[in-house]
Amino acid sequence: MAGGTEIVAHRSGIEKAVAGLILVACAFYCFHALGLNFGSLSNPRSGFMPSVIGVSATVLAAVNLVLTLRKHRMAEADEVALDRYTALNLLMALAGTIAFLVLLDLAGYVVASALYLLFLTKLTRSPGWLVPMAVSIGATGFFYFCFVMLLGVTLP
Amino acid sequence: MENFALLMQGFQASLALHNILAALAGVTLGTLAGVLPGIGISGTIALLLPISFGMEPLTALIMFSGIYYGAMYGGSITSILVNVPGEGASVVTMIEGYQMARRGRAGAALAIAAIGSFVAGTLGVVGITFIAPPLAQVAIAFGPPEYFAIAALGLLVLTNLSGGSALRAVLMMLIGLMLGTVGMDYMTGLVRFGFGVDGLGDGLDFIVIVMGVFGLGEVLARICERQNDVRVTKIKFKDLYPNREETRRSILPIFRGGLIGAIMGLIPGPSGTISTFASYALEKKLSTRREEWGKGAIEGVAGPEAANNAASSFTMIPLLSLGLPFSASAALLLSGFMIHGIQPGPMLVSTEPVLFWGLIASMYIGNLICLILNLPLVGLFASVLRAPMRYLMPVVALVTFTGAYVLNYSLFDLGVLTFFGFLGFFLQMSGYSLAPLALGAFLGPQLEQGLIQTMVLTDGNIWTLMTRPLAGTALWLGVAMIGWMIFRFIRQLLRRSSSQPVAEDV
Numbered sequence: 001m002a003g004g005t006e007i008v009a010h011r012s013g014i015e016k017a018v019a020g021l022i023l024v025a026c027a028f029y030c031f032h033a034l035g036l037n038f039g040s041l042s043n044p045r046s047g048f049m050p051s052v053i054g055v056s057a058t059v060l061a062a063v064n065l066v067l068t069l070r071k072h073r074m075a076e077a078d079e080v081a082l083d084r085y086t087a088l089n090l091l092m093a094l095a096g097t098i099a100f101l102v103l104l105d106l107a108g109y110v111v112a113s114a115l116y117l118l119f120l121t122k123l124t125r126s127p128g129w130l131v132p133m134a135v136s137i138g139a140t141g142f143f144y145f146c147f148v149m150l151l152g153v154t155l156p
Numbered sequence: 157m158e159n160f161a162l163l164m165q166g167f168q169a170s171l172a173l174h175n176i177l178a179a180l181a182g183v184t185l186g187t188l189a190g191v192l193p194g195i196g197i198s199g200t201i202a203l204l205l206p207i208s209f210g211m212e213p214l215t216a217l218i219m220f221s222g223i224y225y226g227a228m229y230g231g232s233i234t235s236i237l238v239n240v241p242g243e244g245a246s247v248v249t250m251i252e253g254y255q256m257a258r259r260g261r262a263g264a265a266l267a268i269a270a271i272g273s274f275v276a277g278t279l280g281v282v283g284i285t286f287i288a289p290p291l292a293q294v295a296i297a298f299g300p301p302e303y304f305a306i307a308a309l310g311l312l313v314l315t316n317l318s319g320g321s322a323l324r325a326v327l328m329m330l331i332g333l334m335l336g337t338v339g340m341d342y343m344t345g346l347v348r349f350g351f352g353v354d355g356l357g358d359g360l361d362f363i364v365i366v367m368g369v370f371g372l373g374e375v376l377a378r379i380c381e382r383q384n385d386v387r388v389t390k391i392k393f394k395d396l397y398p399n400r401e402e403t404r405r406s407i408l409p410i411f412r413g414g415l416i417g418a419i420m421g422l423i424p425g426p427s428g429t430i431s432t433f434a435s436y437a438l439e440k441k442l443s444t445r446r447e448e449w450g451k452g453a454i455e456g457v458a459g460p461e462a463a464n465n466a467a468s469s470f471t472m473i474p475l476l477s478l479g480l481p482f483s484a485s486a487a488l489l490l491s492g493f494m495i496h497g498i499q500p501g502p503m504l505v506s507t508e509p510v511l512f513w514g515l516i517a518s519m520y521i522g523n524l525i526c527l528i529l530n531l532p533l534v535g536l537f538a539s540v541l542r543a544p545m546r547y548l549m550p551v552v553a554l555v556t557f558t559g560a561y562v563l564n565y566s567l568f569d570l571g572v573l574t575f576f577g578f579l580g581f582f583l584q585m586s587g588y589s590l591a592p593l594a595l596g597a598f599l600g601p602q603l604e605q606g607l608i609q610t611m612v613l614t615d616g617n618i619w620t621l622m623t624r625p626l627a628g629t630a631l632w633l634g635v636a637m638i639g640w641m642i643f644r645f646i647r648q649l650l651r652r653s654s655s656q657p658v659a660e661d662v
Contacts, residue, residue: 011585018586022327029334032349041616046341046348048611049604053337057330064327089380090581097574100557105567113554120550124379131547139551143558151210153562 014082019068023061030054092123109155114140159289166513170218170521178215179518182222183526189223190230191540192552197468198484198594199370200227203552205363205492206559213496214514220492221515221522224485225277228468229530232269232461233537236262245428245464248436252449252456259452264398266534268406268454269461274527276414276462280469281519283418284476288505288516292477295502300613301621303480304606305630307599310474310482312637313423315592322641328583329592335360336600343608355568362598363491364560364569366484368576369583369590371556376581378549398454406458409439413462420463421470427483431467432460469519476500476512480599484591487598495563 033054036047082090096119103112117136126132147153169175185207189200204223208216228245235246236253249269256265298306315325338349339359350356398406413435420431439455440446449456472489474480479501481487493500498511505512530537540548560573580590614620622628 014582015586018582018588022331026331026334029349033337036346036348041611041618043616044608044611046344046346049607050334050337050348053330053333057327057334060323060327060330064323067323086380090376093376093379094574094578097577101567101570101574104570109558113558116557117550117554120379120553121547124546124550126544126546135547135551139554143554146207147558147562151207151562153209154565155558155561156567 186226190227255452300609332596369580372577373580409459417466
């Protein structure tokens with residue numbers, strides 16, 4: 001489904017992006033936390049703990065980003081983190097998972113799960129169609145039996 | 157004597173046929189899932205929690221106990237046969253165990269790992285039997301300040317010991333605490349960080365978070381990478397017995413490892429992993445056959461395996477007596493208890509004695525069944541590794557989604573699971589430790605409750621806390637630890653700026 005060994009991202013690139021996103025997430029949390037009622041030291045309200053955590057996390061996330069950028073400026077060698085094959089597979093896995101969640105609501109567990117399993121087994125380059133289909137239908141049927149028949153659980 | 161009689165009652169309850177079957181199922185499933193490379197104990201427990209639905213509480217606890225011990229042994233099988241550690245604590249076993257497998261002694265390595273795990277695990281449970289009840293008695297007198305101080309100190313120790321960068325570990329812990337604040341505030345009833353989304357009003361389910369970061373994240377990594385066939389050493393039943401020399405050389409390391417694990421197990425954090433390294437180092441130092449180390453010294457399997465199991469058992473002491481988990485897998489076990497309406501903590505011994513002692517008894521039984529079942533069936537479990545990952549991992553992904561749905565019957569949770577699965581994948585790739593995040597998310601609400609009650613009790617004067625014997629000691633230790641972390645951080649920065657540019661961990 002996906003091929004090629006071209007480099008999509010080095011480890012340094014991923015680390016910088018993750019450190020940046022963590023800072024954004026912490027700042028976003030902090031912004032909302034500071035909007036909650038802090039109360040006072042003797043009468044803390046719902047914003048007390050979130051404000052303390054939010055400010056601390058934002059400061060640390062900023063330090064982490066600076067150190068990550070510095071670290072990779074100094075580093076000589078860089079490891080390949082994502083090649084084209086892995087990156088495309090990851091994107092397709094995400095798209096497939098979202099489609100599975102939508103289908104689960106629309107078509108129910110059995111259909112959505114069988115199709116999702118078939119998709120994932122083909123994503124991992126399973127040869128032919130017969131075995132992937134057998135695995136998909138067999139595993140879906142087995143889980144349906146275990147959860148619905150044996151454990152009495154309701155599935156969508 | 158009274159405790160002994162209660163333990164016997166616990167055994168009586170645990171030895172009912174359906175409970176034995178639950179233990180067998182738990183050990184089998186735990187070992188099968190633990191064998192899968194990369195899933196680890198936390199991932200295994202998270203994946204298997206939902207299958208306990210519909211069971212009686214004691215039966216479910218017995219199955220969890222089996223899963224816990226089974227998953228630990230499953231990790232050892234992968235390390236010894238494939239040279240891939242299932243989790244951090246199996247890394248050391250891999251060094252000597254895989255070398256033994258290459259010399260044709262895989263069976264002996266697996267048998268010694270199983271026996272060492274059984275002996276140390278049982279000693280650990282004996283420790284729980286004697287330590288947990290009196291500690292729970294003492295803990296009844298604890299107030300919110302004590303709980304807050306112990307939980308805060310535990311998280312701080314964890315961030316120091318979780319390996320890698322302390323800064324990143326603290327950051328992960330804070331992000332975990334943030335996740336714990338999402339949802340309804342217990343004091344005011346106000347929904348925080350809900351952003352108008354219905355599913356966020358009830359907060360984020362800790363188990364779904366852990367299933368995402370530890371389970372789905374790892375499965376995604378396996379699905380997305382190029383599939384390589386795994387070479388597994390074949391085991392014959394007759395090869396399973398260690399010879400007399402191997403048995404003799406393993407006895408003392410097992411007991412020493414058990415002791416190291418017991419001491420380390422009481423320290424919050426990845427005590428299992430740390431104790432295996434400590435045991436390995438000690439055995440190597442004491443060995444008179446230094447030339448064998450790195451080439452398959454059996455002491456290097458026996459000691460660390462025993463240490464890991466004793467540590468894992470001893471982490472149950474704060475969990476059962478205080479209700480505070482200090483490792484991701486213990487937090488998951490606690491979640492499993494809570495699914496069945498059981499709240500571990502000081503009151504459990506007095507209010508639910510049959511359940512408490514039944515759980516202790518189930519640990520003895522789970523340990524024994526793990527030994528009995530795993531020794532003859534090790535070849536069968538190892539064959540899981542021969543199953544093509546291209547089929548196995550998609551099936552594990554579906555189990556994860558099904559299990560996460562069943563927790564709350566919520567499609568929203570599946571979205572949360574997907575988000576945390578991808579988040580876990582990228583965080584792990586970037587070198588962030590996930591255990592502090594999981595524990596922060598779990599302990600967050602307890603910490604907040606403890607902190608707010610403490611502030612109200614002390615009228616906002618946090619210094620009053622420092623005068624309370626236990627809370628004060630824990631908090632002063634915490635302050636000293638923060639001071640040490642800051643000192644280390646500044647020293648590292650100064651060294652970096654004065655030396656040649658070298659790539660170091662943040």
